[in-house]
Amino acid sequence: MLKVPELGLHIPRNLGIKEGNPEDFSELARRAEELGFGFCMVLDHSLLQNETQSDQANLATQNEYALKDKNNNTQYFLDPFIQLTAIALATTKMELFTGVSILSRRSTIDVANAAATLDFISKGRLRLGVGAGWNEAEFEASAFDYHRRGQRLNEQIIALRRIWTEEVVDVHVSGVKGGEEEHIYGGISPRPRQLIPIWVGGLSKPAIDRAVQLGDGYLADVGPDTFEDKHIMQIVKECSIRRGRETEFPIQGLINLAKVPEDKWMDNYRRLKQMGVTHIALSTTEGNSGRCHTVDEHLALISEMKRRIDIEEKTAPLAA
Numbered sequence: 001m002l003k004v005p006e007l008g009l010h011i012p013r014n015l016g017i018k019e020g021n022p023e024d025f026s027e028l029a030r031r032a033e034e035l036g037f038g039f040c041m042v043l044d045h046s047l048l049q050n051e052t053q054s055d056q057a058n059l060a061t062q063n064e065y066a067l068k069d070k071n072n073n074t075q076y077f078l079d080p081f082i083q084l085t086a087i088a089l090a091t092t093k094m095e096l097f098t099g100v101s102i103l104s105r106r107s108t109i110d111v112a113n114a115a116a117t118l119d120f121i122s123k124g125r126l127r128l129g130v131g132a133g134w135n136e137a138e139f140e141a142s143a144f145d146y147h148r149r150g151q152r153l154n155e156q157i158i159a160l161r162r163i164w165t166e167e168v169v170d171v172h173v174s175g176v177k178g179g180e181e182e183h184i185y186g187g188i189s190p191r192p193r194q195l196i197p198i199w200v201g202g203l204s205k206p207a208i209d210r211a212v213q214l215g216d217g218y219l220a221d222v223g224p225d226t227f228e229d230k231h232i233m234q235i236v237k238e239c240s241i242r243r244g245r246e247t248e249f250p251i252q253g254l255i256n257l258a259k260v261p262e263d264k265w266m267d268n269y270r271r272l273k274q275m276g277v278t279h280i281a282l283s284t285t286e287g288n289s290g291r292c293h294t295v296d297e298h299l300a301l302i303s304e305m306k307r308r309i310d311i312e313e314k315t316a317p318l319a320a
Contacts, residue, residue: 008039041099217250
């Protein structure tokens with residue numbers, strides 16, 4: 001029998017920001033936790049561009065990561081570790097997920113310390129999602145080499161686990177501009193009480209192989225159509241065989257309630273479950289647009305979807 005996927009939510013990246021209400025995203029997470037959602041996730045982009053800057057910026061516009069969306073509305077991205085710290089203080093059980101942190105453009109020791117701090121504040125609820133990134137402009141503004149980001153990410157994942165478990169480490173991480181390396185000699189304190197799970201994101205074959213080889217899980221963050229079009233589950237299987245991975249491998253998908261027609265919501269859920277997806281995040285926005293703008297509106301959408309899933313799975317219904 002297929003397992004019921006764990007249900008979580010995307011924290012809408014523009015929620016409360018224009019209105020100056022930083023408490024909104026924490027309130028949404030708190031109320032979602034009360035409804036039984038198991039995790040929340042936030043995105044990570046540090047540098048936004050406008051459509052006139054470069055071809056890369058045009059790509060960013062298409063992917064809804066530009067300064068302005070297609071309707072000329074301002075886009076927002078908060079730092080994921082700081083945002084999740086606020087959410088951690090408003091919740092008690094919900095898993096906190098960076099989905100994903102662009103690790104390869106960040107200092108390894110700074111991420112190790114930020115993640116350990118967040119894990120301490122949340123009492124062990126952090127799930128660290130990492131990716132290599134695609135926006136070259138973010139690397140141009142950093143000390144790290146865009147063209148070596150894949151190998152750098154591999155080394156960073158290994159280094160993070162050592163930093164979190166060893167009192168003193170002496171490790172080198174490549175990918176610094178100019179052919180230099182990060183040399184990490186020493187240790188952080190406090191270290192996490194238990195190893196922070198690292199999930200790897202990305203839709204390319206190298207990203208999926210990295211997730212299978214080095215990750216504790218794989219974040220696809222796409223719906224069933226993309227899973228099928230890109231043959232994601234087949235690639236996961238092939239990589240698992242090649243890497244000799246026989247243990248259960250968690251995989252997270254997405255249902256965007258703002259994009260998927262309402263009469264197709266459950267079809268999307270059933271297809272992801274049938275594929276073997278273990279975690280499903282619900283999104284309620286399409287860039288900066290969509291019908292949801294307030295905490296109550298976002299909550300109404302995800303709670304209705306959860307109600308339908310609970311009925312189908314014959315689990316406890318939502319409280320009135």
